[in-house]
Amino acid sequence: MRILQVTPCYIPAYRYGGPVKSVHELSRTLVKKGVDVTVFTTNANGPTNLNVPTDSELLLDGVKVHYFPVQKPRSYFFSLSLSKALKRQIRTFDIVHINWLYVHPTMAAARECFRQGVPYLLAPRGMLDSNAIAMKGSLKKRLYLNLIEREHLTRAERVHFTSDGERNGAISVKWQVQPVIVSNGLDFEQLDQPHDSTLFYKRFPEVAGKKLALCLGRLNYIKGLDLMAKAWPSVVQAVPESHLVLVGPDENGYSKKIRRWLYEGGVGDSVTLTGLLLGEEKNAALKAADVFVASSHLESFGMAIVEAMAFRKAVVVTDRVNISFYIKKAKAGLVVPCDASKLSEAIISLMKNPQERVAMGERGLRLVREKYTWDRAAEEMLQVYRTVLANGNQP
Template sequence: MDPSFGGPCQGIRNSTPELELLGCVNEIVCLDAPVAQYLDDEDLTVHALGQARGSWARHPDLIPWLRQNLSRFDVVIIHGLWQYASYAVTKVMRQLRGRSPSAKLPRVYVMPHGMLDPWFQNDPSRRVKAWRNWIYWKLIEHRTISNAESLLFTCQKELELARLPFRPYRPKQEINVGYGVANPPTESLSMKRAFAESCPHFIDQPYLLFLSRLHPKKGVDLLIQAYARWVKQETIGEKIPTLIIAGPTDSDYAHAMQRLAASHELLGEQNSPSREPRIIFSGMLQGDAKWGAFYGCEAFVLPSHQENFGIAIVEALACCKPVLISDQVNICTEIAQDGAGLVCPDTLDGTTALLNQWQAKSPEQRALMGQAAKDCFENHFRIKTAAKSLLDAISRDPKLNPSRA
């Protein structure tokens, strides 16, 4: 449930309260330290068994917990693949069926969250990981898929792409349940203050916002290089907006991106008004600071090489902010059709085109695009709609009335 790990855990936080309102009681078992600070304010029922160990995210207490507790539930949803949790659920279900074939056991569903996207197998920088995944699929993970009652997808494009990279691929059923976020909190002065405190080097002026993990698939390098090109085109009287890059900065990749920005002389110099930063790495923003960043930006930008859904994209739409995204974002079709943003290829030229096209928009066109962004959110990505769709999907068996998941 560590928020720095990205979308799936935030999706659980978004959907669970809505499922509860529909009468579906939820419990979450996760491999986090029970004393983790990010669990302190959780309103959800969370069983944190201890910090996961190693790249497989293993913990010795998970299988015993599952053996003791699985029979309490009507439905189990595995969020994500390739780690110990999916293996553990599949193993325990097989053991419980073997011991008592007539025992009441939950129906198991899998929500891949984009982890079956072919990009992960095709990207040249991931050749070793691609071979590892292929072997793991053949030995273990295909059983997770074939034994599940259904795979649950966040959008139609994710469902279709999941069919491409692996064989055998034999899910019993595939369901596009959709995905969404809650309505954002109302904009307030406290949000603006929180953002300013989290980003002390920022002077109040127009800015574009990148808010996501700093990871190679997010296209951060393309964005920095395209922005450097954009700044060189700056003319007197038409200042280029600042670029805020919001995400954890403690990884090797994040450090490399900071060096890349510095190599283009975009980080500025402290105590030098003439060399103010054009790019600011704010670190991870949460709570009021995050919403302050969304509400204050001109537009949200994310030139991903692969994006399953993009919770931050939808949060920006909900705040009436146009989104500048690549055509590798799985919900780009809905956004383009609704006029809620701009879409270009996930290349340096494509990302440069995104920025240039935004600059060419008049204030009136930008305002209309902002309203279209809000309409796009309301039409496609409301969490109430997605939660109802999810509950309908896991309730399709007339013998089942899931009250605990």
């Protein structure tokens, strides 16, 4: 079976968040199962380009990756050479798995699949969330969704969601699409290796001896860091040794707002913004944390939350996190509304109760091992591919 993954950005462009890594992890796990996987993507990396060849194929963990030059407008991930390659090569693949919405590679791939009769799946990666569209969707984006993406979605053999919550909250539930739910996962071969928090303490000595609340993700409004900034003064008042650690790349200067809010709340000295951490540095931060917090206004899946549970961390998440149902059911953490006072109460509760943190951490690890592994996700996705190829539009 030959699969083509089309995505606007790819590793190591981690600044774009979880989907960059999850597309690669799914692809490399499919390769382990004997699937021939190729990726068409761009060399975009925010305002700069990745240092990768754009005129030859790279082999990353067995995945054949073609990076094409990104052009203006960069936010649209426009790439004429990617379009031309799709036109030439798309019929050499059995099925195409398209990722993201509102970007040129998605439009180019979906239209070429339709023209040449190649079946495709479309994974919106949280971009169909009705709350997200209501919250930040410009008129231009709404028009694009209805005039262009709607056609791509209804023509897709399956629309790939990563959680029940993502599917149920998607605006496409009103349309005639065929949804399929295949979650993201983790690679326990990597996570089961020993990790040492000392690396984190050495780089950020101000956190030593503190009770750490860790947030991991891009620094933007969607991650609910406005709520976190409002909640944090109450946490510090109740547990003075508390320290907030924000791990992730800044987005559009949002970190300046966060710092201002925290200083206005009198707790500016009890926060560390680390920037983007990868590999063992990120693992060390997770190891050091006492509580993991996802104060998100929206979260289609929440890879960082799953990673935290794999590190046996008790989590506090909002009910806008689409896997919050499973976290609550497993008693792996506390689920709160998007309310600063409720958020602070939950964090304080766990900061003051180490035994409960340990118990929740163990339950979280069990949840992740049972439900969120890449081996399981790849097997489920492989079955979806087989069903599509064997039965066309039959669910």
